[in-house]
Amino acid sequence: MRITVDQDICIGAGQCALTAPRVFTQDxxxxxxxxxxxxxGAGDPLLREAARACPVGAIEVAGG
Structure with missing residues (x-):
């Protein structure tokens, strides 16, 4: 599995870091x-929920 955050789309809402703090942070x-x-993603059960929580869809979870 591969996780990416599209920095051109991200607006800094912070939902990813709030939902899955073991995977995401804010720069x-x-x-x-x-x-x-x-x-x-290291098997984090909240990873896909964090991707869904992103209000602009900046998180991509590929594979797995």
């Missing part, structure tokens, strides 16, 4: 980003 500018080493 210094407030935009969502995947935590280092967590690009595969």
């Amino acid at each position: 210094d500018d407030g935009f969502g980003t995947v935590l280092p080493g967590r690009e595969d």
